[in-house]
Amino acid sequence: MTGSPSRVYVARLAGLPVYDPNGDQVGKVRDVVAMMRQDDQPPRVLGLVVEVFTRRRIFLPMTRVTSVDVGHVITTGLLNVRRFEQRPTEVLVLGELLDRTVTITDTGATAVVYDMAMEQWRTRDWLLTKVAVREGSKRFRSRGQTYVLDWRDVTGFTQDEEGQGATHILAAFESMRAADLAGVLHDLSAKRRKEIAAALDDERLADVLEELPEDIQVEILDGLDTERAADVLEEMSPDDAADLIAELPTETAERLLTLMEPDEAEDVRRLLTYEEHTAGGLMTSEPVxxxxxxxxxxxxxxxxxxxxxxxxxxxxxxxxxxxxxxxxxxxxxxxxxxxxxxxxxxxxxxxxxxxxxxxxxxxxxxxxxxxxxxxxxxxxxxxxxxxxxxxxxxxxxxxxxxLPDDWREHDRSDHGEQEGDHDAS
The missing domain is CATH 3.10.580.10 (CBS-domain)
Structure with missing residues (x-):
């Protein structure tokens, strides 16, 4: 790694502003896209997932990043504003690799990934070279001891993991608004959404659910145990809770309403009596x-x-x-x-x-x-x-x-957005 610049820790990139050469902010970093390689070679960093001001997430190739510094990222100014779609060969470093349980090859001990570092080589390729882990084995004297290891010194990234945690990804996104965190969840797999939802507290999860499309709301609610699902519904505004419950099977909806606090359930039941596209169906029962x-x-x-x-x-x-x-x-x-x-x-x-x-x-x-x-x-x-x-x-x-049901995902050409290929170049 002689001649490489100082390494950049990926978790610290979350939420950083992205500027064009004129100093105008064009968006914020939401994740890092990498491609796994064979023979224990460090993954190649393809680019960044950047959220632009329409709340659309786009792909910014590393070839168009001129500077990654403390507090900001600078680009060449050329942006392809087509919505980012993850390919099967790609991984999201923040969304999918943080909180992974890995094995330290020298000792056989298990550890949890809490950050990763990327560095630029002489070829100008960016690689994920370092893995920051927190030791989880009783074998070491101090439980919870942290290490920064070379990529080749750990294994387990290519294996499917049941029950992957979410502590460190949530720490990276702690200050993110509910609507922005909802956007992050939207782009992840159903499995990863379920794991992150399980780690959020009821109030935060309720806020995030209110910002998600109804099909993903139902998917996440189905992944919770019934009592917790009722608790989360209580934290939602009554109109949003009513909209979500209306999407559930009748038996499931009634069971959740029965588990909710009577006062909260009464408000939701009243809202459910109105037609969806009427003032009664749109209103909240809790104004000031x-x-x-x-x-x-x-x-x-x-x-x-x-x-x-x-x-x-x-x-x-x-x-x-x-x-x-x-x-x-x-x-x-x-x-x-x-x-x-x-x-x-x-x-x-x-x-x-x-x-x-x-x-x-x-x-x-x-x-x-x-x-x-x-x-x-x-x-x-x-x-x-x-x-x-x-x-x-x-x-x-x-x-x-x-707005259309898929307005959060809809590509709108009337905003001057251009079509283009998602590639690493």
């Missing part, structure tokens, strides 16, 4: 609801909740008791932008918008879309015939139903 004597300070404190989506946090709903849906009589809505201009002690009831008629639960998707567009809203109340608040429809839920 406040009493008539709430102050501006109270409203702002409620919308600071990090679990609220931006659309839900943009508006509060003032009602008579009870304050859980279906509420008492609906009074009006408060726009957070307006409340920010009022003294904290001001009653929200003094600055409410009371002129808007709410949606009805049987209003069509087209009616909901026109309503939001007409009044320039990102959310809208849904009321029953007695004027009680049933829930709120948000613009993100409307878009999810207006």
């Amino acid at each position: 609801i406040l009493p008539v004597d709430a102050t501006v300070a109270d409203a702002l404190a409620h919308v600071r909740n990090a679990d609220l989506s931006p659309a839900l946090a943009a508006m509060i709903y003032v009602c008579r008791p009870p304050l859980e849906t279906p509420t008492g009589r609906f009074i009006g809505i408060g726009h957070i932008q307006r409340l920010l201009r009022e003294p904290p002690s001001e009653l929200v009831s003094a600055v409410l918008d009371t002129d808007l008629d709410g949606l009805r639960p049987d209003d069509s998707l087209q009616t909901v879309s026109k309503y939001l567009a007409t009044y320039n809203l990102v959310a809208a109340p849904v009321l029953d015939d007695e004027g009680r608040l049933l829930g709120a429809v948000t613009v993100d839920d409307v878009l999810d139903h207006l």
Whole structure:
């Protein structure tokens, strides 16, 4: 390895910004693509999986990478924006090789891979030359001792492994938003998705499931034991949980609803009574609801909740008791932008918008879309015939139903995207 540059540890690449020669960011690194070779030769690094700003993952060949430095990656500026599709001969280093159980050839001890290093040779090829492992055998004096070994000093990468862990891949993606982690899972095999889902806590898994296509949601939920599946559904927003449960066989759906907390299950059951493409089928039953004597300070404190989506946090709903849906009589809505201009002690009831008629639960998707567009809203109340608040429809839920089912995967030529071959050149 004489003459090679300093080695680059792959786990540290996760999430790094990718810049063109002009200094403009074009995306973020999500994984490294390598090709296994015979005779214990170190795998050749073919390129990077880069997420561009349309949330599409593309392939960036290493031949178009001019610099891999601390904190950033620089490219030649030439990008093929066709969606990355993994080939049978390729492996994703972060997604598939981290957390592998391998054998140290000198000792026969087992260890778990927590990172790998790549280096560029004189031929300009990048190779995976080092494997960072955490010892898992009792044979050593200190359980959990770490080593950085040559690729040839470990075996086990080419063998199928049951129950591969996910600790280190999740550490690499710890700061990633749920939508971005969902994109990573989408590109992995069903087996690897199941292993990573098992390692996520219920709340994080719920957030990620909400960002995945329904077929993958069902696949992951089927891989969980029934009690845990019910716990995860409880952590999801009621409208997303209802959409997912509606995709399950009737017996499975009823069993999960029975295992859920009664209050959570009641909200989901109520949402399941509405047709899918109606205001009732789109709405969430948990908007920010406040009493008539709430102050501006109270409203702002409620919308600071990090679990609220931006659309839900943009508006509060003032009602008579009870304050859980279906509420008492609906009074009006408060726009957070307006409340920010009022003294904290001001009653929200003094600055409410009371002129808007709410949606009805049987209003069509087209009616909901026109309503939001007409009044320039990102959310809208849904009321029953007695004027009680049933829930709120948000613009993100409307878009999810207006866009094609495969919008997360769809290649859209109207965005100037070019077709091209995925190759290593």
